Amino acid sequence: MKFVIEAQDRNTRARAGLFETDHGVVHTPIFMPVGTVKTLSPLDLKENGAHIILGNTYHLYLKPGLDIILKAGGLHKFNGWPGSILTDSGGFQVYSLDELRQISEEGVEFKSHWDGSTHFFSPEKVVDIQRTIGSDIMMVLDQCIANPSDQETARKAHLLTLDWARRSKKRFAETCSLYDYRQFQFGIVQGGIYQDLRRESVNGLLDLDFDGFAIGGLAVGETQDVRNEMTELCTDLLPQDKPRYLMGVGMPEDILDAIDRGVDMFDCVIPTRNARNGTVFTSNGKLVIRNAKYKQDFKPLDETCGCYACSNFSRAYIRHLFNVNEVLGLRLATIHNIHFYLNIVREARKSIVDKNYIEWKKSFLNAFRTESS
Amino acid sequence: MKFVIEAQDRNTRARAGLFETDHGVVHTPIFMPVGTVKTLSPLDLKENGAHIILGNTYHLYLKPGLDIILKAGGLHKFNGWPGSILTDSGGFQVYSLDELRQISEEGVEFKSHWDGSTHFFSPEKVVDIQRTIGSDIMMVLDQCIANPSDQETARKAHLLTLDWARRSKKRFAETCSLYDYRQFQFGIVQGGIYQDLRRESVNGLLDLDFDGFAIGGLAVGETQDVRNEMTELCTDLLPQDKPRYLMGVGMPEDILDAIDRGVDMFDCVIPTRNARNGTVFTSNGKLVIRNAKYKQDFKPLDETCGCYACSNFSRAYIRHLFNVNEVLGLRLATIHNIHFYLNIVREARKSIVDKNYIEWKKSFLNAFRTESS
Numbered sequence: 001m002k003f004v005i006e007a008q009d010r011n012t013r014a015r016a017g018l019f020e021t022d023h024g025v026v027h028t029p030i031f032m033p034v035g036t037v038k039t040l041s042p043l044d045l046k047e048n049g050a051h052i053i054l055g056n057t058y059h060l061y062l063k064p065g066l067d068i069i070l071k072a073g074g075l076h077k078f079n080g081w082p083g084s085i086l087t088d089s090g091g092f093q094v095y096s097l098d099e100l101r102q103i104s105e106e107g108v109e110f111k112s113h114w115d116g117s118t119h120f121f122s123p124e125k126v127v128d129i130q131r132t133i134g135s136d137i138m139m140v141l142d143q144c145i146a147n148p149s150d151q152e153t154a155r156k157a158h159l160l161t162l163d164w165a166r167r168s169k170k171r172f173a174e175t176c177s178l179y180d181y182r183q184f185q186f187g188i189v190q191g192g193i194y195q196d197l198r199r200e201s202v203n204g205l206l207d208l209d210f211d212g213f214a215i216g217g218l219a220v221g222e223t224q225d226v227r228n229e230m231t232e233l234c235t236d237l238l239p240q241d242k243p244r245y246l247m248g249v250g251m252p253e254d255i256l257d258a259i260d261r262g263v264d265m266f267d268c269v270i271p272t273r274n275a276r277n278g279t280v281f282t283s284n285g286k287l288v289i290r291n292a293k294y295k296q297d298f299k300p301l302d303e304t305c306g307c308y309a310c311s312n313f314s315r316a317y318i319r320h321l322f323n324v325n326e327v328l329g330l331r332l333a334t335i336h337n338i339h340f341y342l343n344i345v346r347e348a349r350k351s352i353v354d355k356n357y358i359e360w361k362k363s364f365l366n367a368f369r370t371e372s373s
Numbered sequence: 374m375k376f377v378i379e380a381q382d383r384n385t386r387a388r389a390g391l392f393e394t395d396h397g398v399v400h401t402p403i404f405m406p407v408g409t410v411k412t413l414s415p416l417d418l419k420e421n422g423a424h425i426i427l428g429n430t431y432h433l434y435l436k437p438g439l440d441i442i443l444k445a446g447g448l449h450k451f452n453g454w455p456g457s458i459l460t461d462s463g464g465f466q467v468y469s470l471d472e473l474r475q476i477s478e479e480g481v482e483f484k485s486h487w488d489g490s491t492h493f494f495s496p497e498k499v500v501d502i503q504r505t506i507g508s509d510i511m512m513v514l515d516q517c518i519a520n521p522s523d524q525e526t527a528r529k530a531h532l533l534t535l536d537w538a539r540r541s542k543k544r545f546a547e548t549c550s551l552y553d554y555r556q557f558q559f560g561i562v563q564g565g566i567y568q569d570l571r572r573e574s575v576n577g578l579l580d581l582d583f584d585g586f587a588i589g590g591l592a593v594g595e596t597q598d599v600r601n602e603m604t605e606l607c608t609d610l611l612p613q614d615k616p617r618y619l620m621g622v623g624m625p626e627d628i629l630d631a632i633d634r635g636v637d638m639f640d641c642v643i644p645t646r647n648a649r650n651g652t653v654f655t656s657n658g659k660l661v662i663r664n665a666k667y668k669q670d671f672k673p674l675d676e677t678c679g680c681y682a683c684s685n686f687s688r689a690y691i692r693h694l695f696n697v698n699e700v701l702g703l704r705l706a707t708i709h710n711i712h713f714y715l716n717i718v719r720e721a722r723k724s725i726v727d728k729n730y731i732e733w734k735k736s737f738l739n740a741f742r743t744e745s746s
Contacts, residue, residue, distance in 0.1 A: 036701055
């Protein structure tokens, strides 16, 4: 995968880049929404400026299942998304199953949350599954650990992750795309909150020559300082000419912190999960749309926003929809929040190119932290 | 209201007409979807060819409430719908509350299904409420009765409805639109399944010179023959130069039966309620999308349909969305069913204008009744 750095901020490690898959160009920094987010179709995401979406391997593997995706001709054809797709390894979902899983050196056994049936993911199988899904970028199977975890637990998980990365890379090299376009593979850095483990993890992965690198095991409850420290340590060691993906981050401020440190790709449930509760992000901070103060507020959610919801509907109307449990409210809030997140990375990128990243960031955060609206 | 008959079928009473409100021209026969149907915005309805939508007075009165709608500048401004709006009187919803209502000559008392608070609708108040909502067409308050009801019950309800119609007309004449556009008022024929009562009801209403007439009290469990007989009896007596609206009908075949008899306007929950259960209408009959046989069926819901769902997604994908309880499935099925209903009336109209209504209807029903898909 060719990753081009178009501009580099002078004061931070923030960079404006781009890479190309056979489904189009992705400009970084980029936020990747999940492919099917409550009420939104992949095409809705396109209309809101998404270049690349995230597919959940665990979910797709269980339902609709690989036979259907294969017969459809891959996930792009199945869900109608014309752009790039990155799939996670399924590991994170499996580890979230808690009692339903059993980890060995070979892989991880788990029970489906749908019907309790037993399944097994090995690093090799996860490559094969993503070959069938046909994502443009696939992730290796890693071992996620709880936070806090002691150093010994973190070390074991990191070593297993590294061993699995080797096996994943081997399987990837021995197989090929089932469809008429290329696939790329990213490795994942682990090592918890321990500097030496993070260093070992990055160095181990560098030998394997992945197309890009993810930083995993963060956004799991550690402090902002620790997350920033671990992120910076990783981006310091990772090659300049490969994209970096900070998994599961985060709030708008967290994303900017990571962009500062040279991260290029993001995914997070925060914008969609918040939308579901009626919390929307605006340029003046968060806004809880159910609040009585919006009852007769006929302004858009965010007066500076050009999304479908803000162009056509008022706070009073969207509040009303939430109050009468009309799913359209959820849809409009979701559209807005996704648009807001995509807009942050778009503006950050523009400011890096225009050489005023720090000024833009300061002005964005000043307004965002007022929470005045 | 000026109602123009553009074409009249030679073999039936079917007619292609049009009327104009200050929010646009409505071509009849027309199907009116409810303004906010699960997951669809008013603008989505516009994109699917709706000219006029239905607003529920009962629901709007309780939430968001008249103060908010007034402050918004009327319902069109509140919900972003640029076309025409017809509001029901709220009576049907109130009668559906069952134990929560008490009818007197003066009006009907009921308790809110939200909080149990007591409210009172009189014919006058219902006019005032619809003045505040600012619908283009308002309905008078009528008394709906259960089916079956004996003749004496039906007679009393019809007489009360007629008295209320007089009071409604008077209030309408004494008040004016709160916004910068005109409002029209329709009367409602009652009389249950009794020919003489229906005749009396129509004749009573004719004296009151409404802008259009609805046929109420049908689609409540009577046979198809009785419904057709009552519809025909009414359209026989109603003036040619006013639109006729058959309330709450129905299945595609029922709508065609009524178009045959000179009905111009329809509303029904069937397309949206069915969509919610995953039942979609196609040119080859109904299709239950959850069925296993659609698991690997990559055709659109209806191969002859040009809606957003059929243009972009397969049966297999929509089935998958229903199977994983993803609201996008509901949205796509709803878009399709609304499009299907609007397409029936659009094609019926075209065939009336093109002088081949009977041939079109036969061919539509032949395909629709195969249920082969």
